Amino acid sequence: MSDNKSGRVLLEVIGYGALAALLCRALVMAPLINFVLLLTPTPFIMITVRRGWLWSAVSIGVALAVLYLTGGVIAVLVFAVLVIPTVVILAWFFKRKSDAFYAALASSVVVAVAGILLVQAVKWATGREIFDYIQQALRTLFSTTDMNAGIFSMLRPQQGEPISPEDMAVAVTAIFKIMLPSMIMILSLSAGFINMMAAGRWLKKYGADISDIQPFHEWALPNDAAKGLLSIAVVGLVGMLFGISGFDMVFATIMGVLNFIFAIQGLATLDYIMIMSNMSVVARTALMILNFVIFQLMLTMLGVAEQIFHIRRNIKNRYNGGMDS
Structure with a gap:
């Protein structure tokens, strides 16, 4: 060189x-x-x-x-x-x-x-738990935020009771601890x-x-993998319904994973539809980012619909032929 x-x-x-x-x-x-x-x-x-x-x-x-x-x-x-x-x-x-x-x-x-x-x-490195740093950062963030607005009011002990940045930081950190897995x-x-x-x-x-990397618009969750994940979710749900300790978090974790995976599949399906509409790469990228950030639930629903109804395969069959990546 x-x-x-x-x-x-x-x-x-x-x-x-x-x-x-x-x-x-x-x-x-x-x-x-x-x-x-x-x-x-x-x-x-x-x-x-x-x-x-x-x-x-x-x-x-x-x-x-x-x-x-x-x-x-x-x-x-x-x-x-x-x-x-x-x-x-x-x-x-x-x-x-x-x-x-x-x-x-x-x-x-x-x-x-x-x-x-x-x-x-x-x-080990600092003698403090990572949640201490999260709580400190949240306290700083909330100190510059209107604590009476929107979602913040939902965490009040009683409706109408004022909530301080310190109380809010403690409440949100507690949620972080529960949702960590x-x-x-x-x-x-x-x-x-x-x-x-x-x-x-x-x-x-x-x-x-x-x-070779499979084009993103062709990415799909294998049927066997989807069935396996859903089976595990059912087991977690049964354990939670019977009140077995820890199964509520197991179920929440599995549902979080399923939500993410189907959201990605929904995003791939959306990309496929936009490509079939001859949309430019820049527009596709911007819309995909916007949808993933703001409308993730809709993407999850689209991903589930793709898994059940094979939307992309039906579109491809209708228009007789694939497409290049």
Whole structure:
């Protein structure tokens, strides 16, 4: 590699690392749009596959340094535990030209384990639970918010009774504690599959020699997998109805996973319909982001309808022929 090319690559990896860290700090507390942080591993995966492990380590090192300067040890710990495993697993699978589905699944499992370890790692490193930091951040957020408006009034002990930012932070943190298993499961699945699709698509665009990535508009949940998930949900529901301890959270977690999976299938179905309507890539992307952020329940319903009625297959049969990705 020439000196000029090495210099360009160095600037590229430093820029990626610094930008990723700054975006994490800027968007972490931003409602609705902070879901884009799930894509944080994607540029590092691309660097690893295209440039090699050394350049990826440099880029991640820059990101960790910027996070330490702007957010301290906790920001570094969260980034390292939640981002690096996804980068390593997906890049390794891409380099081996393995099946993309299994790459995403393996990455999701690793991220889930990492998320569980993160909760303990924060306590080991700081002597405080991660929920203490969440409560502190929420207290700061709520101190600048109208506590009498909208959803905040629903958490009052009695209607009409004032609620302080401190009380609100305690109430919301308690909800976080209850929903933690569901949140870890859904976020790990999101991180694995979204980064697999995003990184795989861009790597293909840049000519990287990786296994074929199924076009997103063709993604579908296998029938056997859907039946298996629904069977587990029924077991969780029965356990909850019989009052068995812990099954309420099992059922909530399973329903959260099902909601996410069918929302993704609904999004793929929507993308297919928009492609058949000859909509531009920019318009499709904007509408998909808007729908995923605001109308996720409708996407879930569309995903369930696709699973039952095979909407895309019927459209394809009606118009006699497939389409290019």
